[in-house]
Amino acid sequence: MSAAAVDWARVKADFPVVNGRIDGQPIVYLDSANTSQKPHAVIDAMADFMRHAYAPINRSAYRLAAAATDAYEGARTKVQKFINAPKAHEVVFTKNATESLNLVAHSWGGANLKRGDAVVLTHMEHHANIVPWQMLAASHGIELRWIPLTADGQLDLTNLSTLLDGAKVLSFTAMSNVLGTITPVAALCKAAHDAGAVAIVDACQYVPHNVTDVQAWGADFVTFSSHKMVGPSGIGVMWGREALLDAMPPFLGGGNMIADVRLDGFTCAELPAKFEAGTPPIVEAVGLGAAVEYLSGLGMSNVRQHEMHLTDYALRTLTDRYGDDITIHGPRNVEVRGAVLSFAFRDIHPHDVSQVLDQKNVCVRAGHHCAKPLMRLLGANATARASFYIYNDESDADALADALDGASDIFGL
Amino acid sequence: MPGLEDLYREIILDHYRSPRNRGELPTPPAVHAQGHNPLCGDEITVYLQIDGDTITDVKVGGQGCSISQSSASMMSQAVKGKKVDDVKAVVRKFKSMMSIDDEDPTPIPEVKLGDLEALQGVVKFPVRIKCAVLAWNTLTEALAEAQ
Numbered sequence A: 001m002s003a004a005a006v007d008w009a010r011v012k013a014d015f016p017v018v019n020g021r022i023d024g025q026p027i028v029y030l031d032s033a034n035t036s037q038k039p040h041a042v043i044d045a046m047a048d049f050m051r052h053a054y055a056p057i058n059r060s061a062y063r064l065a066a067a068a069t070d071a072y073e074g075a076r077t078k079v080q081k082f083i084n085a086p087k088a089h090e091v092v093f094t095k096n097a098t099e100s101l102n103l104v105a106h107s108w109g110g111a112n113l114k115r116g117d118a119v120v121l122t123h124m125e126h127h128a129n130i131v132p133w134q135m136l137a138a139s140h141g142i143e144l145r146w147i148p149l150t151a152d153g154q155l156d157l158t159n160l161s162t163l164l165d166g167a168k169v170l171s172f173t174a175m176s177n178v179l180g181t182i183t184p185v186a187a188l189c190k191a192a193h194d195a196g197a198v199a200i201v202d203a204c205q206y207v208p209h210n211v212t213d214v215q216a217w218g219a220d221f222v223t224f225s226s227h228k229m230v231g232p233s234g235i236g237v238m239w240g241r242e243a244l245l246d247a248m249p250p251f252l253g254g255g256n257m258i259a260d261v262r263l264d265g266f267t268c269a270e271l272p273a274k275f276e277a278g279t280p281p282i283v284e285a286v287g288l289g290a291a292v293e294y295l296s297g298l299g300m301s302n303v304r305q306h307e308m309h310l311t312d313y314a315l316r317t318l319t320d321r322y323g324d325d326i327t328i329h330g331p332r333n334v335e336v337r338g339a340v341l342s343f344a345f346r347d348i349h350p351h352d353v354s355q356v357l358d359q360k361n362v363c364v365r366a367g368h369h370c371a372k373p374l375m376r377l378l379g380a381n382a383t384a385r386a387s388f389y390i391y392n393d394e395s396d397a398d399a400l401a402d403a404l405d406g407a408s409d410i411f412g413l
Numbered sequence B: 001m002p003g004l005e006d007l008y009r010e011i012i013l014d015h016y017r018s019p020r021n022r023g024e025l026p027t028p029p030a031v032h033a034q035g036h037n038p039l040c041g042d043e044i045t046v047y048l049q050i051d052g053d054t055i056t057d058v059k060v061g062g063q064g065c066s067i068s069q070s071s072a073s074m075m076s077q078a079v080k081g082k083k084v085d086d087v088k089a090v091v092r093k094f095k096s097m098m099s100i101d102d103e104d105p106t107p108i109p110e111v112k113l114g115d116l117e118a119l120q121g122v123v124k125f126p127v128r129i130k131c132a133v134l135a136w137n138t139l140t141e142a143l144a145e146a147q
Helices: A008-013 A040-053 A063-082 A097-112 A131-140 A160-164 A185-194 A242-247 A282-298 A300-325 A350-358 A372-378 A394-411 B010-017 B066-079 B084-097 B114-124 B126-146
Strands: A091-094 A118-122 A143-147 A167-173 A198-202 A221-225 A236-240 A258-262 A265-268 A326-328 A340-345 A365-367 A383-387 B031-037 B042-051 B054-063
Touching: A040 A063, A040 A282, A063 A091, A063 A282, A091 A097, A097 A131, A097 A167, A097 A198, A097 A221, A097 A236, A118 A131, A131 A143, A143 A160, A160 A167, A160 A185, A167 A185, A185 A198, A236 A242, A282 A300, A300 A326, A300 A340, A300 A394, A340 A350, A350 A365, A350 A383, A350 A394, A350 B066, A350 B126, B010 B066, B010 B114, B031 B126, B042 B066, B042 B126, B054 B066, B054 B084, B066 B084, B066 B114, B066 B126, B084 B114, B084 B126, B114 B126
Parallel strands: A118 A143, A118 A167, A167 A198, A198 A221
Antiparallel strands: A091 A236, A221 A236, A258 A265, A326 A340, A340 A383, A365 A383, B031 B042, B042 B054
């Protein structure tokens, strides 16, 4: 099946919010890099589970609880297959991608990094892949190094071997949430390993939009969230290699993560329970499983093709219409960028751009996108950001372009 | 949804395009405070020169959206040359116009807001209230600095 064989209008019909109206006008949802909308399949799976099958997992003998446990663990297996992880128990459910990155930094990093050890990050990271390492810098005295960017917003790998020399960790985004840049993940993982460093991939913006194969990447840890991939909020994923996870101390302590607790100490449960303290997001896991099934049904290579087409169309439409009045950050080549368009429009502040677009129900993010170091590099306090997904089509890019006209009228520019 | 003309009144756009009292003051003798809106990245620095009980000069630095910058500009006009106690009354009155409750049990002072009333339309766009009050919260911090 190719992208042309997918009925994208049918896909759009699956998402109630993008078919909704505000003040009688259709909603143009262009904020999927922030969080995605949910299809009926996910909403129904969660509602049905709560109506008919909800029960505790992992700790009760009755059949209802056993079936709920199967549903929860079934979601784990779906995620495992979706990212081609070797083993289901390497897939750990967390609260979100931020918690996943914190888990890796604090548990693996806390146990394996010592004063003076270097962790290499990039200038295009989300705060979630910066602040946990800065916290480790404060508590463990680690050194942070930064891969710079090229003028068109790709990673400048000229001095990669120098930056990686003696480093213990390379932690980087697979796709920038501001620039849309897709990074050379497999090559970076290999470079990390050649230097003796562990490779951690923040795949939060990548997994929802591309075929993900953690083994082909050669990564050690991969993190992402459910809510950006048509699943519910409240659940994220941390995948790690079994040997690394086995050797790590637990992150949060409490119920479910122990094999035994005595007055003088505890022993950990096996994977993945070791990293899932307390009652997990059970309903959300069921929703995530349904989301994975939904996306798998479309085919992730089809999703990627659809978005490449849309990105190209949106880039052409906006630049043809507004020329130098619009500055779109990040690479022009859609082979190396996802469907995220951060832009500056004339001299109008992004917050005002967003306000004017909202008048036409065009929903874009305005702000620093939780990537303030990158924003400083761009010389902007904020940008407006339009991001596209499977339920968007060319008419949404046209609506964005049309709505921008209104901003010029108001600000008289 | 209210129309944008309620938000982007001409006087607001005028202050946005031509902000008053932009710049810095040497500290000391002036005091200053920085405020930022973590949601949208707006930043404002307010400098106050206070002599006795009077704000004799005010300057505003920073960058942000039309609402935050015009509010800062109008604020600077409203406080320059005023007594500190009168300014505090204006702050309370302005924030009450923005539907922000303070914990002060005494009645909101009856002071004239003049041009500042142009910002009243912001209340219809609740997301933008934070933009409008940023300069005023920063002013309050700068006044606290001076005490």
